[in-house]
Amino acid sequence: MVNLQNVSKTYPITGGSRVILDDINLKISHGEKIGILGRNGSGKSTLIRVISGAEQPTSGQVDRRMKVSWPLALSGGFQGSLTGLDNLRFICRIYNTSIEDKISYVQDFSELGRYFWEPVKTYSSGMRARLAFALSMVIEFDCFLIDEVVAVGDDRFRARCEEELFIKRKDRAMIIVSHHATYIKKHCDRVCVLLRGQMHHFDSVDAGFEFYKQHSAEQ
Amino acid sequence: MIQKRVIGALILREVLTRYGRHNIGFLWMIIEPMLFTGGITLIYNMRHVQHGALSATQFILTGYSAILIWRNIPNRVMGCLDPNLSLLFHRMVKPLDIFLARIILEASGAGMSFVVLSIIFIAFGAVHFPVDVLMVIGAWVLLVWYSAALSLLVAAWAVQTEIMDRVFHIFQYLMIGFSGTFFLVDWLPSAAQEVVLFLPTVHCNEMLRFGFYGPVEKFHFDLGYVVMFNIVLTLIGLAQVRYISGKVGPE
Numbered sequence: 001m002v003n004l005q006n007v008s009k010t011y012p013i014t015g016g017s018r019v020i021l022d023d024i025n026l027k028i029s030h031g032e033k034i035g036i037l038g039r040n041g042s043g044k045s046t047l048i049r050v051i052s053g054a055e056q057p058t059s060g061q062v063d064r065r066m067k068v069s070w071p072l073a074l075s076g077g078f079q080g081s082l083t084g085l086d087n088l089r090f091i092c093r094i095y096n097t098s099i100e101d102k103i104s105y106v107q108d109f110s111e112l113g114r115y116f117w118e119p120v121k122t123y124s125s126g127m128r129a130r131l132a133f134a135l136s137m138v139i140e141f142d143c144f145l146i147d148e149v150v151a152v153g154d155d156r157f158r159a160r161c162e163e164e165l166f167i168k169r170k171d172r173a174m175i176i177v178s179h180h181a182t183y184i185k186k187h188c189d190r191v192c193v194l195l196r197g198q199m200h201h202f203d204s205v206d207a208g209f210e211f212y213k214q215h216s217a218e219q
Numbered sequence: 220m221i222q223k224r225v226i227g228a229l230i231l232r233e234v235l236t237r238y239g240r241h242n243i244g245f246l247w248m249i250i251e252p253m254l255f256t257g258g259i260t261l262i263y264n265m266r267h268v269q270h271g272a273l274s275a276t277q278f279i280l281t282g283y284s285a286i287l288i289w290r291n292i293p294n295r296v297m298g299c300l301d302p303n304l305s306l307l308f309h310r311m312v313k314p315l316d317i318f319l320a321r322i323i324l325e326a327s328g329a330g331m332s333f334v335v336l337s338i339i340f341i342a343f344g345a346v347h348f349p350v351d352v353l354m355v356i357g358a359w360v361l362l363v364w365y366s367a368a369l370s371l372l373v374a375a376w377a378v379q380t381e382i383m384d385r386v387f388h389i390f391q392y393l394m395i396g397f398s399g400t401f402f403l404v405d406w407l408p409s410a411a412q413e414v415v416l417f418l419p420t421v422h423c424n425e426m427l428r429f430g431f432y433g434p435v436e437k438f439h440f441d442l443g444y445v446v447m448f449n450i451v452l453t454l455i456g457l458a459q460v461r462y463i464s465g466k467v468g469p470e
Contacts, residue, residue, distance in 0.1 A: 049308075049468055049469070052308070052310060053310030054307050054308050054309070054310060054468055054469050055307075055468035055469075056464075056465045056466075056468075068310075070308045070309050070310070071308060078305065079232065079236055081236050081239075082232065082235055082236060086232070086235055089231075090228055090231075090232050091309075093224065093227070093228035093231070094224065094225050094228045094309055094311060094312065095309075095311075096221075096224060
């Protein structure tokens, strides 16, 4: 279970501060799939980062009782001058897991070929996305935080991500940020809409989308 | 324990990033400062300047090995968070770990190069074996401690204001003139002695030379003062790092 209690996050801007998350409460149980909807800049990624612990809330509590992933985004956490293999080693070291038995899986999934031993800065964005995704599958998390990552890439990549996440790891909890209605509808049990920093909960995905559409024209 | 693992992984990563796997790789960490101190020693020897009871080689070996600690560590730690912000995606990686990894790496490079260079100079008879090895180690540890504490403080300040990047390098450069690299405290007028003895680097330099060469000159240093200075600086530095840790996040 992950529990967010009265979580707020403000960022300083020139001449004041801006409230991104305003008194958010959210409880994620084991195996639950939650979709997060919101316009660009509504604070979805900030919410994901606060849940992951990459950022601290300005006020409120985040209680993590299960192993929460880092935010699965496109390029997060790569050192460009290191090779794909070096990046794998680094991730395994900080998450305290063995390295050797993970290498073949990452090579296979990322389809990097000889680029696995080349610096990440020479990779195409597709190669980076595949490596990033493969690395996050290497650590056994109970709750995955997915920030639009699966929406990129070609059909084959999307299909393989779906298999890894929603078939092989269907028992895990997931929080998914996406603008793709069909994707959220297909995979999520319930949705939350971020509007002006506040969170609106909907038990039915359709009701959440209806609300999101109604308000998405508002500022 | 988690922090130990994280810092270890960060150090390995940093070594690979900076020196790569090609040619002599991480050995540059030791060789680079050695070449620096060695080159300066050569220049000073060509000028045939005697520094009191100490030869040019004796003077520079201690003075420049010290500079490489108190100047390089803070200078290289100061801006190291910004290019590494994406590491904060991983919850167990904290800004303090990134700073400490860099401090440990820089200190070990400078330390090993000091040892190797000393051995070479001793082998060639340019200096004799340290009179008091413990005193040398003590001075070195105090200097690293001071540099580490200063690093934390300026690294945390650099996150908050860009001005740090402009003024700190100037401050550090000017400090070369005041830190006892080129003088012994005893040679100064007593008013000036009182002023420079506010600097822990001056105490460390004197202590290092006393330990290495023995009482060939009158050396001025106060162990208690440096320890107190370092404790206060460390506490302020840690508090500042803690303050920024709640504010920074990955890009």
